[in-house]
């Protein structure tokens with residue numbers, strides 16, 4: 001029988017089926033400091049062990065400071081959480097990339113970078129953006145803390161089988177340096193909505209996807225959760241195998257595995273999806289979010305919508321858009337390029353990999369950040385930071401007036417000191433523009449790294465298709 | 471986990487679509503390492519002005535709903551971050567059931583793991599619930615909501631129903647399959 005890629009991975013990980021649900025084996029379990037302490041506490045209370053510490057990897061990313069790491073952490077509560085992770089990893093024998101490790105970074109950046117993420121495997125993490133790892137053809141689910149505890153104790157997860165959702169993206173982008181993977185995924189979310197993928201695993205397909213680099217594919221899969229999906233997948237190909245070759249945790253029998261993956265890890269022709277959506281990449285423009293969820297997004301050439309128009313007769317949507325504009329302090333009809341910003345954040349598991357920083361640096365090189373803007377670059381991992389520094393990117397950013405920080409989640413969610421003040425407006429390469437996400441009362445506009453960089457230089461949004469990015 | 475009992479209560483209507491878990495518990499409260507005590511942070515930025523003064527126009531601050539055990543929500547409730555702290559806060563605040571037209575997947579799952587019942591109903595029923603002021607009764611055993619003496623039935627996955635009604639520990643349930651897990655591990659090489 002013809003099967004989709006998702007069905008193949010799902011079926012090959014079933015330990016038992018029960019009550020219409022499956023107990024799935026988990027190949028890799030990633031852990032961070034915020035969603036794990038209660039899970040370890042649960043293990044201790046029930047005198048349970050971690051079943052496979054060798055398949056479990058931990059890092060600290062959400063609340064670590066991105067300033068000088070030789071200094072002590074000032075925030076006591078952050079420090080307690082970080083120490084708890086250290087203690088738990090030690091007690092249960094789990095590999096930890098701590099704040100001083102050269103491999104520390106955002107959990108979804110370091111997984112692939114270290115070769116922990118592998119095609120055809122199942123990965124879970126107590127974090128919704130675990131979908132990122134799907135870029136490697138890995139079935140990767142974000143889970144809650146109770147499930148983290150369940151996986152620690154059993155190395156399995158009990159789940160109802162999600163439905164399948166094919167998203168096909170075809171055609172050539174007119175200017176691939178200006179219209180990025182971020183713009184593709186924001187366009188998709190804008191069209192299918194923040195609940196468009198609920199209950200499904202998305203497989204992204206089509207020639208536009210095949211042409212993307214691995215880092216760009218990660219940006220796409222990363223935001224699957226913003227469309228409500230359980231996971232996002234892209235079938236692995238030679239780029240995938242090349243990317244993972246020789247990484248720290250890539251298995252010894254890698255070549256053998258690749259041969260097997262080449263034969264198996266694709267959706268069979270004739271396999272059926274429960275749902276399909278097609279998008280042409282040819283006319284995608286750089287995207288800018290204007291509201292308080294990622295579907296509230298428009299082309300950079302557009303304007304802030306009128307709630308009635310946006311809601312298309314749905315009273316709940318109209319109400320939602322009205323409230324969003326109030327929160328964002330935006331007037332309907334304002335051209336997007338007239339929106340003036342105070343802050344710029346280039347970072348997060350969506351857009352803080354080396355290629356993102358390279359692309360953004362092209363916009364910044366030889367220029368200065370606008371006088372009223374405070375801009376920062378937070379590399380996704382220590383390795384990204386090191387590689388970028390070897391290329392001299394840090395110098396380009398610093399010369400322009402950007403802050404160049406240590407790696408972590410930083411202002412993507414503002415659990416550390418990097419936050420927006422109330423009323424501040426930020427061009428951000430992260431993934432969520434929810435109310436208060438980057439700081440209470442802060443206003444977030446989601447954009448690509450080149451769009452964020454251009455906004456930093458100009459003090460407002462600009463259409464990066466007009467810049468020379470080659 | 472405590473077994474789930476029948477609930478009789480008025481409903482707290484939260485009239486907003488796409489409520490994300492960043493709103494349910496803002497990030498500044500995610501640094502705690504225990505599971506309890508999150509109720510005070512529930513909808514914090516909506517509930518309080520800067521400086522901690524309650525906002526009188528927010529529904530949770532309305533004394534009328536003080537003892538409500540049922541939250542009425544709109545489409546795509548609990549979207550965004552996987553933080554289970556959102557469910558811990560709802561539970562700690564006193565909500566034992568949440569009724570909406572749809573929930574985000576991870577949130578939905580997290581509810582059951584903490585003994586909270588998320589109920590999906592049609593648009594029409596939700597509308598009706600939004601306009602009722604009287605107490606309703608949620609009976610999981612019978613899978614019904616009693617609204618003004620009219621029963622409305624709802625669907626729920628049998629697995630979750632059993633876990634809630636019996637207050638089961640799902641890790642213990644999975645560990646009953648330990649030998650199958652071991653067998654799987656032996657044949658599976660990655």
Ligand code: SF4
Pocket residue numbers: 061062106107108127129348349350408409412413430431
């Ligand atoms: S960078 Fe942001 S979205 Fe990604 S894991 Fe960290 S907090 Fe979550």
